[in-house]
Amino acid sequence: MDDTATLRPSSLAHxxxxxxxxxxxxxxxxxFLxxxxxxxNDFITFLRYDDEHHRIAIATEEGTLPHAPTTAGLHHVAFTYNSLRHLLGAYQVRKKLGIMPxxxxxxxxxxxxxxxxxxxxTIETQVDNFDTVEEATDFMKSKNFHDNPIGTDIDPEDLLHRLEAGTEESILKKRVEIGIRHNLVGI
Structure with a gap:
């Protein structure tokens, strides 16, 4: 092992x-989770939704100001689901609770x-579209991804309807190519 290489962590804890x-x-x-x-207590809460003792902590400190959306910092946190059906199921539950994407x-x-x-x-909920990391990496090295690293907007209601009608997840997860796109639409 290269003694100048940083030892990588085993996972993201919280x-x-x-x-x-x-x-x-x-x-x-x-x-949400x-x-x-x-x-x-009055100033900190630790939350868990999986096998870790806590994945999210929320704290307040004296003098904390409201979040400023135009300030540099963390853009979003992402959570992965095992299938498109699970992602869309979570969407349906959140929708019933008044939480809309x-x-x-x-x-x-x-x-x-x-x-x-x-x-x-901002919170991203996602499902991987490829079966392997290598396939996803290959797509990210493709001309289509170079032209459009942002993606193609989708309608979760349409995906739900098509999934319930029997369309395979692999078909629904294939990106429709729209050409060049380089803007994050203000999220």
Whole structure:
């Protein structure tokens, strides 16, 4: 092993949000992820939705100002689902709870639904469109991805209808090519 190479971590452990509105943020994220509140007090909450002791923490500190959407920083956090059916099932539950996506897109490597939390942070929910990392990487090296690294907008209701009508997930996850696109539509 190269002794000048940084030793890579084994996984991403958690994300912490600082907020001026802790109650609203905790309620939103608990609902959005179906998360368990592992620990909670007046200034910090730890949430888990999988086998990790916590994946999300939400904290407030004296003097914390509201989120400014035009400030440099983290753009979004992404969560992966095992299938398009699961992604769209989560979409349906969130829709019933009044949580609607702000942008729906097939990036090519993923089919993604983006949401905003109560502070305006962006959340991506996604499903991988390829069976292997190598296939996704090959697509990301293609001319189609070079021309359009953003993707093609999609309608989750249309995908649901087609899925329920029996269309294979692999067909629904194939990106429709629209040519050059280089804008993130303000998410």
């Amino acid at each position: 994300v912490v949000f600082r907020t001026a509105n802790i109650r609203e943020m905790v309620d939103f994220w608990s609902t 179906g998360a368990e509140r592992v620990f909670e 702000v942008w729906c897109v097939n990036h090519g490597p993923t089919t993604s639904l983006y949401y905003k939390d109560t502070d305006g942070n």
